[in-house]
Amino acid sequence: MFTGVLTKMTTENASPIQYYLDMGSDFINMNQLLDREIAISFERFECLNCHLERPIYRQGFCKSCFFEIPQAADWVMRPELSKAHLDQEDRDLAYEKKVQLQPHIVYLANSSSVKVGVTRKSQVPTRWIDQGAHEAIEIVEVPNRYLAGITEVALKEHIADKTNWRKMLTNSVEDEDLVVQRDQLRQYIPDEAKDYFIENNSETNLEFPVLQYPEKVKSLSLDKTPNYSGVLKGIKGQYLIFEDNTVFNIRANEGYVVSISVN
Incomplete structure (x- = not known):
């Protein structure tokens, strides 16, 4: 049993790509879980910035953090709005220079x-x-x-x-x-x-670790289905692919604290 706040999986460009899920005190090599039954249970929210138990608004952040921190500013999704090269601040010029001027x-x-x-x-x-x-x-x-x-x-x-x-x-x-x-x-x-x-x-x-692709995808929402179990058949992008055609987007569920057990 592993419990932690979801953040996007880290990857290693191998053949196939290796995926790792950071669960705080443990790293799970997700490739090793292929063909095994995994149970995912939603526990609570935890904003990736303030770490408070607040509903996640977007990108793993609570609503107040999303509209305040530079990591969620408009230029992140729309690079053409970047202004650090003009020495103009959006939310935090030091951070913006670090990210934009590279x-x-x-x-x-x-x-x-x-x-x-x-x-x-x-x-x-x-x-x-x-x-x-x-x-x-x-x-x-x-x-x-x-x-x-x-x-x-x-x-x-x-x-x-x-x-x-x-x-x-x-x-x-x-x-x-x-x-x-x-x-x-x-x-x-x-x-x-x-x-x-x-x-x-x-x-x-790039080669992804997929044993079986779904015929028609069903997206797992922890808000609607807080407890799910299925046999892991593949990983592609930031999605886990299960035998019953269910797919789970890790990136879209950042800031959700979950428990994961493996059978």
Whole structure:
């Protein structure tokens, strides 16, 4: 029996990818639980920032923290709103400079279909793993988050920027030539970022530990079903996939304190 507050699983880019769930005093190697019955029980809430027992609002934070802390500011989801390069504060300039003024990657990833996205260079390939992408490629490497954001905004006029999580989890995906698509999108990169285009790179391919994909996914909500058990058949993105077609999004349940037992 393990009890702890859920945070997104950490990963190791192996073949297949290794997943670890931090339960406070213990790390669980989730790959070792494949084909075993797991019971998950909701205990209470715990905000990832203030650690108080308050209902989770978004991203693992209670409502007051979500609207106050820099980790949940608008520029996190919309990089084009970044202002640290102008020395302008949003919520906490020191934090914003630390995160925004470092190398960022604009990339293509194929998890349900090809989409464009942004991540810090230090988060490659973790970001792709978290999205359940089986292949990905970098387009530009820029020195700050703002340049990555305006590049993404320009490119998503010509390619998707969202993942269809149901297609990703049923593995209803096809391989694409990301090098060709990267080169086709080059013409749409904003002038400020054109010099940062990456040439002569190749796709990164990722293998997920999945024994059986669901035919039709059923999403587990701890708010509606506080106690669940099932046989773990796979892990993809930040989802646990069970034999009865139930899927559980760890990332979407950050801040939920749960007990997990393994049979």
